[in-house]
Amino acid sequence: MAKVSGLGYVGWAISDANAWHHLLQSVYGLECRTDSPAGLHEYRLDDYHHRLAFHDADDDRLLYIGWEVESREALRELARDLSAGGLAVEPGESALCRERAVMELIVVTGPDGVRNEIFFGPKQDAAPFSPTRGMDGYNTGDLGLGHVVLASEDPDAAVKWYREKLGFELSDYMFWDDIEATFLHCNPRHHSLALTNPVGPLKGGDFNHIMLEAKSIDDVGRAWDIVQKSGVPVAMTLGRHTNDRTTSFYIYSPSGWWIEYGYGGALIDDETWEPKFYDAPKIWGHEMLPPPE
Numbered sequence: 001m002a003k004v005s006g007l008g009y010v011g012w013a014i015s016d017a018n019a020w021h022h023l024l025q026s027v028y029g030l031e032c033r034t035d036s037p038a039g040l041h042e043y044r045l046d047d048y049h050h051r052l053a054f055h056d057a058d059d060d061r062l063l064y065i066g067w068e069v070e071s072r073e074a075l076r077e078l079a080r081d082l083s084a085g086g087l088a089v090e091p092g093e094s095a096l097c098r099e100r101a102v103m104e105l106i107v108v109t110g111p112d113g114v115r116n117e118i119f120f121g122p123k124q125d126a127a128p129f130s131p132t133r134g135m136d137g138y139n140t141g142d143l144g145l146g147h148v149v150l151a152s153e154d155p156d157a158a159v160k161w162y163r164e165k166l167g168f169e170l171s172d173y174m175f176w177d178d179i180e181a182t183f184l185h186c187n188p189r190h191h192s193l194a195l196t197n198p199v200g201p202l203k204g205g206d207f208n209h210i211m212l213e214a215k216s217i218d219d220v221g222r223a224w225d226i227v228q229k230s231g232v233p234v235a236m237t238l239g240r241h242t243n244d245r246t247t248s249f250y251i252y253s254p255s256g257w258w259i260e261y262g263y264g265g266a267l268i269d270d271e272t273w274e275p276k277f278y279d280a281p282k283i284w285g286h287e288m289l290p291p292p293e
Contacts, residue, residue: 002077003167004067006144007192008119009050009100010210011064012255013057017041019254020054027223027232027251028212028261029131037099045131045138045212049101049123051145060255062207064107064115065148067166067186068122072104075120079106082165092117108165111158112205114150116166135222136215139265143189146211146260153204155182155195162193169270172243174278183243188267190244209250209258217247217263224249233292239285242278252291 014020021041024030030043033050042050055063069075082089092105103121110116129137140146152158159182162168168184171191175181179199183191198204214220224238227249235250235258248262 001167002069002074002081004078004118004186005070005074006068006142006187006189007065007147008068008102008122008145009048009053009066010062010145010148011053011055011066012207013059013061013063014041014054014255015056015058015060016254017054017056023232023251023254024052025132026230027226028259029133029135031130031132040099044125044129045145046129046140047124048140049125051140053100060257062114062150062205064117066100066102066105066117066119068144069118069120072120075104075106075118078118078166082106082108085165087165092119110165111154111161112150112152114205118166133222133226135219137219139213139215139263143187143213144192146213147189147192147194148210149181149194149196149208151198151202151204151206151208152195153198155180155197158195159184162195168193169268170275171268171273172276172278174243174281176278176280185268188269190246190266190268207257209260211246211248211260211262213246213265214261214263220247220249220261220263223261227251234289235291236289237285237287239287240283241286242280242283243276248286250286256291 033042036042039056041054043052090107101123102119105119171183171185181196183194233252238249240247244266246262246265250258250260
């Protein structure tokens with residue numbers, strides 16, 4: 001069975017591009033492309049053409065998630081498997097492939113209406129990533145672009161779909177307070193996707209957070225200092241997770257969902273890994289703070 005190999009890119013609709021631009025450059029050092037079409041804001045954090053895409057809109061929401069596969073053959077095999085399983089598979093037209101900066105892609109709607117774009121051949125930029133603040137960079141490569149967390153109206157069904165249709169493997173479970181989360185991986189990164197029950201204002205298909213992993217703990221510490229000094233609203237203080245061992249902090253983005261920035265995430269060897277059940281998300285820190293008014 002063909003399967004996805006990593007989180008490639010994420011795209012959102014946003015209502016305040018200026019606020020996002022200031023945040024991404026001042027805290028995370030991301031490089032904004034200067035050749036994007038009007039109304040589209042693309043950001044780099046490694047050699048890929050872009051990893052994050054923001055589309056001007058009147059509201060704020062997730063638009064699509066891009067999952068990479070290792071070859072054109074794998075993409076076409078996956079498309080055949082999905083079609084044989086009764087799913088509508090939409091080939092990406094050339095204009096869409098150019099916008100996403102990939103050679104080929106397909107689109108399939110997942111649980112809760114989430115648009116999954118599965119692609120091959122991401123464009124590599126000839127110029128190296130040029131961060132806007134001093135930093136060691138981001139841990140991507142074979143691990144893909146960090147992870148995303150989504151709410152689902154039926155998390156068990158969603159987990160089943162991503163495992164059976166896209167080839168994700170189970171990492172572990174975490175149930176605490178009124179939250180139930182399942183963590184899934186598609187490469188050695190502990191998880192590229194996690195799915196939770198609807199909690200608070202989140203309903204099925206809503207975006208909870210994206211995680212970006214730094215190459216050094218000092219990058220995280222410097223960003224934490226910037227956040228503290230500049231008044232960026234903190235969602236969870238600096239702390240360490242129980243399951244993936246990441247040391248990180250979370251902030252409220254201008255669109256309301258969270259960004260996690262961390263270092264030192266666990267790696268999985270499928271030959272030896274045994275999924276576990278956790279009843280708490282933190283070893284220390286990670287104190288949750290209310291959203292800005």
